[in-house]
Amino acid sequence: MAFDKKPRPHKPGAGTGKPRVYRSRPTATMVPPPAPADGLAARDCAVSALFSVFVEKRAFDDAFNKAAETRTLEPRDRAFARMIASTVLRRRGEFNAILLEHLEKPLPENRGRLEPVLLSAVAQLLVLQTPPHAVISIAVDQCQKDSAAKRFDKLANAVLRRVSEAGSQRLAALDAVTLNIPAWMLARWVAAYGESDARAIAAASLREAPLDLTVKSDSQLWAEKLSGVVLPGGTVRLSEAGRVEELAGYDDGAWWVQDAASALPAKLLGDVGGLSVADLCAAPGGKTAQLANAGANVTGIDKSIGRLNRLKANLARLSLTAETAVADAATYNPGRTFDAVLIDAPCTATGTIRRHPDILHLKRPEDVAALAAVQSAILANAAKLVQPGGRLVYCTCSLEPEEGVDQIARFLAANPAFSRLPLSPGEHALDARWITPAGDLRTLPHHLESLPPGQRGLDGFYAARLVRNA
Secondary structure, X not given: OOOOOOOOOOOOOOOOOOOOOOOOOOOOOOOOOOOOOOXXXXXXXXXXXXXXXXXXXXXXXXXXXXXXXXXXXXXXXXXXXXXXXXXXXXXXXXXXXXXXXXXXXXXXXXOOOHHHHHHHHHHHHHOOOOOHHHHHHHHHHHHHXXXXXXXXXXXXXXXXXXXXHHHHHHHHOOOHHHHHOOHHHHHHHHHHHOHHHHXXXXXXXXXXXXXXXXXXXXXXXXXXXXXXXXXXXOOEEEOOOOOHHHOOOOOOOOEEEXXXXXXXXXXXXXXXXXXXXXXXXXOOOHHHHHHHHOOOEEEEEEOOHHHHHHHHHHHHHHOOOOEEEEOOOOOOOOOOOEEEEEEEOOOOOHHHOOOOOOHHHHOOOHHHHHHHHHXXXXXXXXXXXXXXXXXXXXXXXXXXXXXXXXXXXXXHXXXXXXEEOOOOOOHHHOOHHHEOOOOOEEOOOOOOOOOOOOOOOOOOOEEEEEEEOO
């Protein structure tokens, strides 16, 4: 939400996209790292990353890494900066609503970095429980350092003091779903899943995700070593992890980071030992690693050299091997066919907001149709790569029907040589709720709600398993 919008009356449950009143309980599942002693560099890093997302439309991971590279930050300070920024990305609508309640008139468009400065301060005051004096003082300093925002330094001081005094009560009374989820996105979920499930999806999407690991072997052993739990399907879930690189087993290549839902599509191919498998759109390599670990002869394809290099680095750490090819999955033609093909297609990724809250600010309604066209082209080409009797698994981490079930319906109508191979409850430890009436996989962010707080939820994934008729 932008500050040039005047607040609108809030109706609980309404699908407003840019309201101006907000407040709800902290959703972070991880304990935030302590604020650094001075904290200016860490907070500047957070503000810079947020400005890049909001104004330059840069993906958060890229924006944050770029902001951190230009500053000397200790690991604790870097973690604090990331926590501030990710909290703002999840709760921008709520925070803006609270701020707007204390503004007599909308701010002009030429305000520099004022919005991310104020939002970062609100996150610290109301969610991260940082001492108010330090938060407000540094926010004023940040305004004064910005040529366009410096004229608002006194206003920032006054507004943040009021937020510090009264914001906590206000925050808990607001509807986080309608304030933080874009109206177009929430409306789509209501149409696809019904109002009750749509609100549950939205609420779960606004919570920080726990850390999930796919292990090479012996999930129970690694769950005990890392103080985690084993989920259905063998994923090890940690509710509090710290730095991934410092966890036991990282240097030994015993596991890799992969959401529990993301680990399911590769399993739908069944026993791939000794089979040739093409993993299209393979980077960063979690599914490639699964297939290689299961004994498949994998070829990982990605059109980005940089992403493919990351895949290779991940495989090297894991001591796993796979062939790789730099190619567009929509036109890839190796002159051969494969026993199985796995497609993790480019998509709007609306099922991964828990891990990528910048999606709330970067995706637009028109992206759905544009990406669905890309997916159709990849599917059409993949059909040529599957040998008779071979399997094709198509998946996306989107919640949108056009990128999932509708895509497969169109593909099957146009490709009579393929048929659906339905999943059954209990197969690959799949929960019956995750299987659609047609036999496809559909996980939702609010699934696994019976787990303790901090361990609930999983990414929203769709997958269909098809077979090329002999």
